[in-house]
Amino acid sequence: MTDAGTTNLAASRALHWQQATITAIVPQTPRVKSFFFAPSHPFSFRAGQHVDVRLTAPDGYSTERSYSIASAPEMKDSIELAIERLDDGEVSPFFHEVAVVGDEIELRGPIGGHFVWDLADGGPLLLLGGGSGVVPLMSMIRHRAAQGSTIPVLLFYSARSWDEVIFRDELMALDDRQDGFELVFALTRERARRERDYERRLDTAVLTEVLPRLPQAPKHVFVCGSNAFVEAAADGAIATGIPRGIIRTERYGG
């Protein structure tokens, strides 16, 4: 036996595939739509976790993808996945062009026990998101808001353009509350729209400028985006003196 250790760890909770019904589809940006799924067996999760989705063709061929959950754990009846349409993709074009409200999709979750945060973990929190990498960070931000927490959180969110900022209005409304949530956008292919925002890529100099928006040094840092973004953001954070050990990363494009 090569996997003799399996049983003692496996006994508690296997992740079963289940049917989930698409209850709403909401366009977020020209390339991103939110899909709301009502699982037949609802499950609790921690902000930052993801689910696996499985699509099966009539001839039995099937394929799977992982998508981070955008909704807060407090939203019980359905989970929101924000899916970016990849032009050469196999699954994301299906969701964008074929899937409709009422369709049933197989999924399982929650998955991932590292890139997760809840109020008990405390803060301040530094969130660095690139493009659709904002999705698991959004779940953390929504969790904090749903709990009425004032834990200081700084979201630095890099997108190509103003119109490609996912959850833009909701983020700006949260920013307006002035309850300890700070929002900085960086647009890489367009001029900045707000005084505090940037029109350049994330680097050490930018991070050094924005970090004082947190009242103390961050306790946890979450970085999510493309590999290039994560490398630049994590290396930049380390160069500002943030300890490597408090930085958690998730890289998209895999």
Add this chain to the structure above:
Amino acid sequence: MITRGFTGRQRPPDIAKRLPPGQSLTEDFPVLSAGPTPHIGIEDWSFTLKVGPKPIARWNWAEFNALPQTKQIRDIHCVTKWSKLDTPWQGVLIDDILAAAGLDRAPTPFTLAHSFDGYSTNVPAADLVGGKAMIALRYEGAPLPPDHGGPARLLVPHLYFWKSAKWVSGLQFTQHDEAGFWELRGYHIYGDPWREQRFTGD
């Protein structure tokens, strides 16, 4: 369950048969890791072989590179759903590391691979010997880049790729199967892609 309206992008049979269930072919080489990429200079690099808590052999970069090296072309499968075919590696087989340490076989049934960033992953000893695994030093003929685990990573291509620990610093033989970093966080203790052992209980 058939998904309404989904046909999928099916691969030619000779490719499809090399893709484990749920996996999709990728042409590039995605990067995944739990934290920032450590940049380890070869002057600071070493590889330690342990049995239980006891170190039994240690090599610096030059010494390790002087061990017999082997080239392998292998298909690799990441639990995040991508597979990459015919990836060319070069490094030191675990068999040759054991021989260099004076061991004619694995001293215990299980191992933990340890990395410079604190990562660890468990692999049964039987899955590392007999030419099945190496400490990889080169990819596509060039030194392994830091974001792909350089200076050196474990390569166990027949298991999901999180088992192929990046930035590897040593191998510890253990009496019992001790869960590593991802195995403690819901991922499968063994991780066979052909049995789709992604998560605990699969």
